[in-house]
Amino acid sequence: MPGWSRSFLNPSLVSALEAGRTFEEWLAGRIPGVDYARISADQSTRSAVLARGREAGTGIRHQHEENTETASAFGVAIVRFYEDNGLTAVQPAVVRPAFVEMVTALHCRRTTEGHPVQALVATERERVWRLTADFARVHQALTVTEEGLFIERRAVFDVASTVSTGDAAADGEVWRTKERIERHIRRRAIDGGTPGGRRRFGWLCPEPRSGRRINMRRDPEEWPVLREMIESALRGTSWNEIARGLNAREIRTASGNRWSGATVRQALTNPVMCGYRAIHGQLVQDPVTGLPVVGQWDAPATAEEWRALVELSRQRGANRGTRLTNGSPLPGSEPKTFRKYLFSGYLRCGARRKDGTPCDAKMGGCARPTARNPDNAVYVCTSLDCAGTARNVHDVDGHLEEIVLSLLHEQHGTVDARQPEWAGTALLQLLVGQRESLAEQFREGVLSDAELSRKATDLETRISGLEAAQEEYRRHGQATSADKDPTRWPVMGLAQRRAAIACVLDSVTVLPLPPGRSRRAPFDPRLLQIRRAT
Secondary structure: OOOEEEEEEOHHHHHHHHOOOOHHHHHOOOEEEEEEEEEOOOHHHOOHHHHHHOOOOHHHHHHHHHHHHHHHHOOEEEEEEEEEEOOOOOOOOOOOHHHHHHHHHHHHOEOOOOOEOOEEEEOOHHHHOOOHHHHHHHHHHHOOOOOOEEEEOOEEEOOOOOOHHHHHHHHHHHHHHHHHHHHHHHHHHHOOOOOOOOOOOOEOOOEOOOOEOOOOOEOOOHHHHHHHHHHHHHOOOOHHHHHHHHHHOOOOOOOOOOOOHHHHHHHHOOHHHHOOOEEOOEEOEOOOOOOEOOOOOOOOOOHHHHHHHHHHHHHOOOOOOOOOOOOOOOOOOOOOOOOOOOOOOOEEEOOEOOOOOEOOOEEEEEEOOOOOOOOOEEEEEOOOOOOOOEEEHHHHHHHHHHHHHHHHHHHHHHOOOOOOOOOOHHHHHHHHHHHHHHHHHHHOOOOOHHHHHHHHHHHHHHHHHHHHHHHHHHHHHHHHHHHOOHHHHHHOOHHHHHHHHHHHEEEEEEOOOOOOOOOOOOOOHHHEEEEEOO
């Protein structure tokens, strides 16, 4: 399960406003603040076994509860809660939406609803930042006025006097820790240690008393099934057909989910099938012999069988020479483009499954070249249990593009082109006024050169930070407006067009052909049911 982010107003504030009370009445003299919670990995989503014993979001909830108690002890009223669940803070490329929204609110001293905030409460600073760049953003946001306050571990953290060099050292420690972990993983792999992580289908859970580690010994119930999957694939059975058979027998993955063709392929082409390990897509080799290291765990396939499965996967179009199925991509490799067709993912199958329930599975595009049309492609239902609804990509795209452009024109003509006022406008004007006041005090002789220099330098730093945030807000607004401009459709790329589609369409249900109608019949747009975005 991927990470997720959200933010929400304090329920007690919402109730007070609905009851007719003002924000100031609810605040009752307390310091307005925000609560930020983050966890790198939600243990309840790692497997079906853990999910049974722990509700999703438990770690985040515990942090919110502790932060609320801390805020009450320091006379802080939590105006808005922010949370990033399952998102690490040590990867610069990982965007934490709630963190960005929270920092923006603190920098502007206002939430998106216009409520004032000036304090940040978190269980510990590492939940908020781990990298120097993130610390700089928090530092700038909290010190934009002297009232900024950060409370962690039930104590006030002095952000204003904290210099970035200390956090740069912490930043370096993060990367040194990651390197140590990676070196440890590689050394364990060279020693033949068992692959950790989640339990894999076919292997037993760990048993600390006996010394059995995870994914070391075969599961007596799942092992014959895993071996059956290998033999079936080597006979030429498709990944999807294997998955259908497993689902029909009510056999679930190690995480308790239904099988798909992709999960079957990923399981069978993983090097652990024959005792090998891969790190960053490369087989772990013995430093002396240069041969792949054979692990100490039970392996259901021989090396020759595994290589045959990998070759079979490549022949079917997966992982063409890029990397093995496990391990992260090679450093510096090009990111994979997941969407190649304009309306992939927006289309929903309108057929019914064999048990009579609506399918509603996403439809994706795939190439179906013919002798007359080598560029032919169709949108097909991705569900294994569906009858297989399909439509020609060219026909669907041509019809839906006209509708999208019409909706974009309608939206572009009715929505005010002006951006909403930036939340930090009032604060920026206040600081600019203070700068002018300093100049006036110096002319009147109230301030000396040294005092003017010290106060002006600090003020200029705050103003420049706000001006940069204001410019970023303006550029983002222009980009967002451009994405919705229908006149730019001809020059938009695929990603830009899909972003524009998301502004006006929620989904499109593709109904199956009526009984007796030929698949070669003319395209019928009435079989597309459009649901507009709200």
